Amino acid sequence: MIHLDVVVTPKSGPPVTGLQQQDFTVLDNKKERPINSFRAIRGPDADVQIVLVIDDVNTGVEHVAYERSELDKFFKMDGGRLAHPIALAFLTDTGFKVQDSFSTDGNALSASLDQTFVGLHSIVRAGGVYSAEERYEVSLKALYKLASREAALPGRKFIIWLSPGWPLLSGPGVQQDLDTKQRQQIFDDVVRFSNLLRSGRITLYSIDPLGAADFNTLAFWWTGYVGGVNKPYNANMGNIALQGLAVQSGGMALVVGNDIAGDVQKCINDANAYYEISFVPPLDQKPNELNKVQVRVKKASVDVRARQVYYWQP
Secondary structure, three states, X not given: OEEEEEEEEEOOOOOOOOOOHHHEEEEEOOEEEOEEEEEEEEHHHOXXXXXXXXXXXXXXXXXXXHHHHHHHHHHOHHHHEEEXXXXXXXXXXXXXXXXXXXXXXXXXXXXXXXXXXXXXXXOOOOOHHHHHHHHHHHHHXXXXXXXXXXXXXXXXXXXXXXXXXXXXXXXXXEOOOOOHHHHHHHHHHHXXXXXXXXXXXXXXXXXXXXXXHHOOOOOOHHHHHOOOOOOHHHOOHXXXXXXXXXXXXXXXXXXXXXXXXXXXXXXXXXXXXXXXXEEOOOOOOOOOOEEEEEEEEOOOOEEEEOOOEEEOOO
């Protein structure tokens, strides 16, 4: 069974509510699949836990101060009353740390944020290829650790990763010379993360805290890899970009804004109203076969977001 958490939004405003099963169509590799189960989730029925990741390794200390002030602003909205439980996670060059418990007390989270930022260090973003490789490895290990932790918990989970993304040494004008073993490793990582996020009901979001300062020719290069990869020999490091994994999971990649507090709220709004849909995938598939999913809605002028790909596991 493939389970989808589907968010339907107008061009602006809160998620659309009141839709029925007959309003939805699910396509798997362009073929319509019968909907096996359907449930509309709204308000207090939403069992969603959220982890906010402060990524100092890839962001750099010069931007973390602004990020901190924006998060403080978010936590203190509505007098510090949060609609959904949140935990903080911190990625630094000294390791990865996740708070043990979730809280709906924004003031307490703000105080915790102040305390944890004391003594942060940063792997230098301009440290060359060796620094880039180190940040890449540290980042992927952290994402796997966090996703594995959250997948073990019941209900739906959001991971909101505040970061410009880890270095991939790829993109426009960059020629990658990867051997067969390297491409196989990338493919295995893509499948591993995709399956872990899907089976754990985790939606990943990416917010670039550099905002307009990071708007350049590489700002959207990852969009070319969102469709997934079908064979190991086609695997490229772009297939494992943070932003691409986020969009594939049904989340968002917010890359050019400077309103971090507003972007965090935009991500969390997805928890206020969504639709749980499941369908039976075709069973005559090979292991790790790529499937592209599309959810359509019989309603004009709306955007529909849900998991876009999955890799078949017999």
